[in-house]
Amino acid sequence: MAVPLAGICPYPTVSKSGELADGYLIAQPSLCKKCKARDCWTHASPVTTDTLQHFMCPKGFSLVLVRLSEKTLLCNGLLVALLNTTCPAPVRKANKSQRVCWQEIQKWCGAMSEVPRLIEAEADRRAQEAIVGLHDVKTAVSLVTRNAEAIIAGLPGASDEEQIENASPALKSLLKSVELLQTRLSMSSIVANPSAARHGQRHPTPVFKVFHRMVRLFEELAARRKVGIRMFGTSYGKPSCYDSFDTIPLVLIDNAVKYSREGKDVRVGINDVPGNKVRVTVESYGRLVPEEMRKTIFERGTRAPVSQSLTSQGSGLGLWIAKVVAEAHGFEITYESIVVDSPGQDGLNVFSFEMPFSP
Amino acid sequence: MALFRRRKIDSIPSLPVAELRKRTRVLVIDDDENSFPIALLKREGYAIDYWPKVEDLARLERGEYDIIVLDIRGVAEHWSVDDGLGVLEAIKEANPAQVVVAFSGQSFDLSKNRFWRLADDSLPKPVDAAKCKRLLDNLMQQKLTIRNYWGTVSGILRNGGVPERKISGIEDKVVRALERKDKKGVTDILSSTVENAEVLSRLARLAAKMAALLGL
Numbered sequence: 001m002a003v004p005l006a007g008i009c010p011y012p013t014v015s016k017s018g019e020l021a022d023g024y025l026i027a028q029p030s031l032c033k034k035c036k037a038r039d040c041w042t043h044a045s046p047v048t049t050d051t052l053q054h055f056m057c058p059k060g061f062s063l064v065l066v067r068l069s070e071k072t073l074l075c076n077g078l079l080v081a082l083l084n085t086t087c088p089a090p091v092r093k094a095n096k097s098q099r100v101c102w103q104e105i106q107k108w109c110g111a112m113s114e115v116p117r118l119i120e121a122e123a124d125r126r127a128q129e130a131i132v133g134l135h136d137v138k139t140a141v142s143l144v145t146r147n148a149e150a151i152i153a154g155l156p157g158a159s160d161e162e163q164i165e166n167a168s169p170a171l172k173s174l175l176k177s178v179e180l181l182q183t184r185l186s187m188s189s190i191v192a193n194p195s196a197a198r199h200g201q202r203h204p205t206p207v208f209k210v211f212h213r214m215v216r217l218f219e220e221l222a223a224r225r226k227v228g229i230r231m232f233g234t235s236y237g238k239p240s241c242y243d244s245f246d247t248i249p250l251v252l253i254d255n256a257v258k259y260s261r262e263g264k265d266v267r268v269g270i271n272d273v274p275g276n277k278v279r280v281t282v283e284s285y286g287r288l289v290p291e292e293m294r295k296t297i298f299e300r301g302t303r304a305p306v307s308q309s310l311t312s313q314g315s316g317l318g319l320w321i322a323k324v325v326a327e328a329h330g331f332e333i334t335y336e337s338i339v340v341d342s343p344g345q346d347g348l349n350v351f352s353f354e355m356p357f358s359p
Numbered sequence: 360m361a362l363f364r365r366r367k368i369d370s371i372p373s374l375p376v377a378e379l380r381k382r383t384r385v386l387v388i389d390d391d392e393n394s395f396p397i398a399l400l401k402r403e404g405y406a407i408d409y410w411p412k413v414e415d416l417a418r419l420e421r422g423e424y425d426i427i428v429l430d431i432r433g434v435a436e437h438w439s440v441d442d443g444l445g446v447l448e449a450i451k452e453a454n455p456a457q458v459v460v461a462f463s464g465q466s467f468d469l470s471k472n473r474f475w476r477l478a479d480d481s482l483p484k485p486v487d488a489a490k491c492k493r494l495l496d497n498l499m500q501q502k503l504t505i506r507n508y509w510g511t512v513s514g515i516l517r518n519g520g521v522p523e524r525k526i527s528g529i530e531d532k533v534v535r536a537l538e539r540k541d542k543k544g545v546t547d548i549l550s551s552t553v554e555n556a557e558v559l560s561r562l563a564r565l566a567a568k569m570a571a572l573l574g575l
Binding site for chain 2: 131134135138139141142143145146149150153160178179181182185186188189191192193195196199200201203243
């Protein structure tokens with residue numbers, strides 16, 4: 001298989017399997033094309049770690065080994081001025097078009113070594129541009145929030161809780177969507193700046209209440225997918241949490257609803273356990289995460305094939321964000337699969353964690 | 360004997376939240392007036408002022424407001440190249456006890472982490488009224504209490520070399536002055552303890568805060 005770099009190389013190249021490619025400035029000489037040996041790589045054993053190294057092939061051509069980033073390229077069929085002094089005169093005369101000077105190769109190589117850095121810088125710039133656009137989205141969401149609150153304020157009721165209670169189902173649904181949007185936006189900030197998980201002060205947080213609020217936000221979405229959400233357990237503990245803690249129930253419940261089988265319930269258990277801790281479990285019934293992916297599901301960008309087949313949504317960032325937030329709070333989220341039916345098929349995907357009441 | 364027992368600051372009862380909301384002066388500084396639920400919170404009894412930009416830095420440094428909710432962008436370009444961060448640094452340098460809430464949609468920006476670290480608490484945008492109320496009420500109950508102000512006062516006195524026994528005596532006098540609603544008395548007691556003008560001004564500010572909290 002040809003080395004990808006060969007496509008943008010000005011000089012002829014040969015792959016390790018002997019496949020030849022023309023450069024965009026210099027083509028393969030006919031002698032190389034006819035060569036039966038194609039053992040160029042055996043004559044180009046690197047003796048140093050230099051980016052560029054010059055070798056000779058038995059036919060009298062120069063071989064130039066190029067190291068760029070983690071890729072290695074072998075240019076063949078060249079006559080490098082001053083370095084190639086042993087090429088037979090007839091070969092040299094018949095292959096004038098193969099002549100090249102070492103400085104030119106160095107110049108190309110220098111330019112190419114800058115490419116990864118430039119690509120990375122460009123990717124960073126574009127990512128920042130995309131993220132800065134988030135600010136406008138946040139401004140718009142603020143406006144929607146203020147308008148929704150103004151509508152609520154006009155409803156009967158002595159407190160805002162009572163007023164929300166008196167709102168129409170459509171308005172309640174709108175409020176839930178806005179709240180969901182706010183939490184999702186805070187997730188996007190953590191993607192760009194993981195230290196945002198530690199912004200602000202930690203406050204005593206009623207974990208049951210936070211999960212209950214998130215369950216309410218997802219109930220409508222879950223119902224559309226014909227999935228129920230049930231909460232169980234008893235917890236009065238109030239661990240000390242950053243604002244970012246909200247993203248953990250969001251990610252776990254969102255995933256559970258997304259990947260649950262129709263007609264099944266997502267079960268959210270929250271219990272105070274010995275040792276002044278609260279234990280949280282989020283269980284959903286569906287395809288299990290394959291064995292080989294269980295160690296990496298909390299890594300950035302990981303999506304199990306099963307999740308890809310069930311829904312096109314999802315970026316592979318959710319569990320990574322949850323991990324970042326959990327680490328900010330000093331605990332770990334674990335995954336466990338429990339086979340219920342035939343092995344390797346459906347079962348319970350269980351995400352759980354324990355956090356102390358005080359950090 | 361009980362008549363001569365020294366009064367402790369803890370003997371002053373804490374105020375109910377509704378009263379704290381009325382007595383705590385909050386300032387929101389943000390170029391986008393929709394980002395904070397000002398109107399709604401005012402209706403709920405909070406004493407909130409709004410500045411689209413930093414209008415008077417000296418007033419912020421003097422501690423005229425109990426809580427400053429400060430945006431990072433577009434609020435002080437005329438004053439500092441660091442915008443809101445520059446203002447926060449200036450406030451904290453002049454008056455470390457000033458409570459400032461970092462309020463921004465720029466939580467994704469790695470270069471702004473110092474802003475979040477330096478503030479007493481944070482509100483990442485967008486926010487709803489419930490979250491704002493929770494945060495303000497928490498700050499009022501934890502930081503803006505007579506006990507907390509006295510903690511700062513006694514710290515200043517201790518750093519100034521005032522012996523513990525004397526501090527305890529000052530505490531007794533301050534409590535008695537607060538109980539008889541004598542605002543001037545509190546200021547006079549604290550003013551008589553030091554000579555340094557800068558420290559004196561800090562103590563006077565704290566005396567005013569304590570008095571204001573009790574509606575004096």
